[in-house]
Amino acid sequence: MLEVKNITFSYNTQETLGNITFDAAPGEILAIVGTNGAGKTTLLRLLACLLMQDSGNTLIDGVDSLTRPIAYRAKIGYLSERCPLYEEMTVEEYLTYRLRLKGERQFRVRRRLDEVIAQCRLDDHRKTMIRLLSFGFRKRVGLAEALTAHPPVLLLDDPLAGLDLPQRKQTAEVLTSVSGRSAIILAGHEISFLLEWCTRFLVLHRGRLVGSYRVNDYEKDLLQRKIEQLMTYGSEEVGPL
Amino acid sequence: MSALQVTWLREVRTFRRSFTGYVPIALFLSVVGWTFVMSLRKSDGGVLQLQTIWGVSVSPWIPVLCSVLTMRLFAEERATGMIDLLLVIPMRERTLVFGKFLSALTLTVLAVSLSSLLPLVIVPWLSPALKSALHPAAFAMTGIILLLQSALWCAVGTMVSVFFRNQTMAAVASILLCGGIPLAFYAVILVWLPEFRLNATWMPLITNVYDFSTGLVSTYAIVFYLVMTGLSLFICSKTLALLRLRS
Numbered sequence: 001m002l003e004v005k006n007i008t009f010s011y012n013t014q015e016t017l018g019n020i021t022f023d024a025a026p027g028e029i030l031a032i033v034g035t036n037g038a039g040k041t042t043l044l045r046l047l048a049c050l051l052m053q054d055s056g057n058t059l060i061d062g063v064d065s066l067t068r069p070i071a072y073r074a075k076i077g078y079l080s081e082r083c084p085l086y087e088e089m090t091v092e093e094y095l096t097y098r099l100r101l102k103g104e105r106q107f108r109v110r111r112r113l114d115e116v117i118a119q120c121r122l123d124d125h126r127k128t129m130i131r132l133l134s135f136g137f138r139k140r141v142g143l144a145e146a147l148t149a150h151p152p153v154l155l156l157d158d159p160l161a162g163l164d165l166p167q168r169k170q171t172a173e174v175l176t177s178v179s180g181r182s183a184i185i186l187a188g189h190e191i192s193f194l195l196e197w198c199t200r201f202l203v204l205h206r207g208r209l210v211g212s213y214r215v216n217d218y219e220k221d222l223l224q225r226k227i228e229q230l231m232t233y234g235s236e237e238v239g240p241l
Numbered sequence: 242m243s244a245l246q247v248t249w250l251r252e253v254r255t256f257r258r259s260f261t262g263y264v265p266i267a268l269f270l271s272v273v274g275w276t277f278v279m280s281l282r283k284s285d286g287g288v289l290q291l292q293t294i295w296g297v298s299v300s301p302w303i304p305v306l307c308s309v310l311t312m313r314l315f316a317e318e319r320a321t322g323m324i325d326l327l328l329v330i331p332m333r334e335r336t337l338v339f340g341k342f343l344s345a346l347t348l349t350v351l352a353v354s355l356s357s358l359l360p361l362v363i364v365p366w367l368s369p370a371l372k373s374a375l376h377p378a379a380f381a382m383t384g385i386i387l388l389l390q391s392a393l394w395c396a397v398g399t400m401v402s403v404f405f406r407n408q409t410m411a412a413v414a415s416i417l418l419c420g421g422i423p424l425a426f427y428a429v430i431l432v433w434l435p436e437f438r439l440n441a442t443w444m445p446l447i448t449n450v451y452d453f454s455t456g457l458v459s460t461y462a463i464v465f466y467l468v469m470t471g472l473s474l475f476i477c478s479k480t481l482a483l484l485r486l487r488s
Contacts, residue, residue, distance in 0.1 A: 048329050052485050074331035084322035088258055100247040101330050145326075 248340025
């Protein structure tokens with residue numbers, strides 16, 4: 001279980017994130033939404049230990065990111081927005097390399113590799129050089145890499161960006177299928193699509209957490225309007241719903 | 242397989258697959274060969290031994306080779322954004338740094354070893370009279386000092402690579418730093434500590450090669466190279482850790 005307690009972060013002297021508190025458990029797909037510059041990527045980078053918070057704590061199953069960073073990092077899978085990959089490797093080589101780097105035992109590497117390749121529907125591209133893949137398939141390789149070690153927490157920065165509708169649906173299917181064992185936290189913009197399969201929404205506005213909604217508690221159209229209003233104005237009370 | 246081995250293997254394979262490994266080594270061997278032949282001609286009838294001529298011909302070019310081999314180690318990762326995915330992996334920064342450093346050192350040692358074929362195989366084949374002048378133990382000692390120097394320059398190159406996103410800039414900065422370290426040391430000794438000028442004679446790189454190749458093994462020199470190598474790698478891993486604070 002991921003617990004985020006009163007996280008604050010500043011770039012130089014400008015506060016980018018202020019007093020963020022939430023938690024997420026396996027079975028949840030938590031969408032962090034907000035306008036550009038709201039702090040979504042910064043929050044995910046903080047949770048992935050790529051930045052260090054000014055104050056507050058982040059824990060996964062009781063392991064603190066500051067006091068036991070390596071044990072903490074062993075519990076996360078991360079997909080960055082740019083989705084960088086080693087161009088000169090084949091899909092299989094890259095995923096094997098990452099699995100070994102994560103310390104996966106030799107006898108499990110092949111099994112895990114077969115699992116994620118099937119899960120992300122990369123069977124036909126197993127031996128393809130990464131530089132020859134389209135953007136959609138590169139994203140899938142990035143997602144497969146994040147899934148390889150069965151992490152209890154998955155952090156995905158805009159996993160749907162640049163994908164066409166069938167690819168989005170496939171990504172949503174993959175994430176829904178792994179949500180039973182991992183808490184999924186993703187940043188995104190496409191609220192109407194995310195509403196179809198995410199279980200919870202966190203709305204960020206100028207670095208502040210201004211709303212937290214469980215999808216099942218609301219009627220979807222109403223929730224979409226609420227979220228859009230919060231993203232724009234930072235408050236539900238401004239403007240008509 | 243440990244994370245260190247995985248990192249090392251990946252880097253060595255990348256060198257094998259790209260021109261960043263072959264071309265610098267080929268150029269290095271050409272330049273070293275030319276320097277060796279010129280030095281051999283110059284010392285014809287002199288007192289210098291074959292292993293000394295070889296060591297003195299190789300030593301000045303190692304910083305250049307190391308700078309080119311190490312330039313992409315971290316600069317490329319930073320430019321492509323792969324550094325994020327490496328920093329998310331549950332391993333210490335020093336493991337990553339050491340794995341990359343070892344890969345560059347492997348290639349440097351390979352290049353230096355190949356260059357030793359010239360005095361050990363080609364010259365005796367061309368001039369059988371020189372065969373009697375070959376002393377394997379002295380060659381081994383020259384090899385040790387060249388290995389220590391290679392380790393230092395690879396460590397400096399790896400450290401410099403962390404500070405740049407552009408590989409060419411990293412290589413240039415690394416060459417400047419490799420040339421700058423001995424020069425700065427001399428400047429400090431000459432300007433501020435002239436009384437230590439004689440005590441510091443063990444420092445010059447070429448003198449070290451000359452001493453080791455003639456059997457004068459200096460513990461000071463060994464300690465100096467090991468400490469500076471360790472220091473460079475330490476700075477490199479701490480800089481990598483600091484990226485989390487300021488990126």
